[in-house]
Amino acid sequence: MTTSSSSSKSLKKDFAGRQLRNAIAYGITLVVTLLALALLAYLLIYLLIHGTGAINWDFVTKEPTALGEEGGGIAPSLVGTGTLVLLSMIVGVPFGIGFGIYLSEYATNSWFSRMARIAINTFIGVPSIIAGIFVYFVLVKPMGNFSAIAGGAALGIIMIPILARTAEDVLQLVPNSIREAGLALGVPRWRVILTLVIPAARGGLITGGVLAIARVAGETAPLILTALGNEFFAGSLFEPIDEITLRILKYARGPYDIWHEQAYGAALLLVVGVALGSLLLRLTTRGQRIKAQ
Numbered sequence: 001m002t003t004s005s006s007s008s009k010s011l012k013k014d015f016a017g018r019q020l021r022n023a024i025a026y027g028i029t030l031v032v033t034l035l036a037l038a039l040l041a042y043l044l045i046y047l048l049i050h051g052t053g054a055i056n057w058d059f060v061t062k063e064p065t066a067l068g069e070e071g072g073g074i075a076p077s078l079v080g081t082g083t084l085v086l087l088s089m090i091v092g093v094p095f096g097i098g099f100g101i102y103l104s105e106y107a108t109n110s111w112f113s114r115m116a117r118i119a120i121n122t123f124i125g126v127p128s129i130i131a132g133i134f135v136y137f138v139l140v141k142p143m144g145n146f147s148a149i150a151g152g153a154a155l156g157i158i159m160i161p162i163l164a165r166t167a168e169d170v171l172q173l174v175p176n177s178i179r180e181a182g183l184a185l186g187v188p189r190w191r192v193i194l195t196l197v198i199p200a201a202r203g204g205l206i207t208g209g210v211l212a213i214a215r216v217a218g219e220t221a222p223l224i225l226t227a228l229g230n231e232f233f234a235g236s237l238f239e240p241i242d243e244i245t246l247r248i249l250k251y252a253r254g255p256y257d258i259w260h261e262q263a264y265g266a267a268l269l270l271v272v273g274v275a276l277g278s279l280l281l282r283l284t285t286r287g288q289r290i291k292a293q
Helices: 002-054 057-061 075-106 111-125 128-143 148-172 176-184 189-200 202-217 244-253 257-292
Strands: none
Touching (some): 075 111, 075 202, 075 244, 111 148
């Protein structure tokens, strides 16, 4: 009887200790989450206060004015950003997704596969300026000028390891039973991947793509060495081109108040653009999540 009572008290004490540790962990994570949300809210409110006044129709449709003059806009920067992101997708999406498919579906536990994964993880953490330096010596110097092609290539290189890592992780979450069902019917492996595995992982792949686009859309350092920037609309892909982060950098460092206000406005547009992209992502994948449930 004494042994049973002692055991019961020990269990209650242990349970109380677990509850206390759980409450402490919950409190810490709650505080950290609230701090992160507060910082994000502060950033958004700060941009709204300082940047809303600069946003109007001329701001998004006109070219920049002469130094220090009122008015003007960032239309070349917006068009340039879209152009560079599109070029980066042409470079990054096929190579990144293809790399991820190989690692998930074909790679074995060989030295080559291990080295490939180490390379991906390494390049994800490498400063983006390294990609800019590489493209500068490989494309810019041989071509003799800065260009949209060089800028898109630099951003595409940054996008490849992000997409490869995301694609591998997402594809590995697809149940093996889906692959086995297709193979059991005599379907070739490449067709099983294209028609069964990739559609099953579509939501995750789209998420990874949007995150990669958001990453490269906010890059500045590699574009200084590749795209350079332009006060006007680029006449071709082989000319220097402007980008919204390059415009923010120039205006933020300038001596004119109107430039500072427009820098805040451009930053606000960039944040809103990323937020709208995330919202579009959720709307695009919502139907698939409902079907999966």
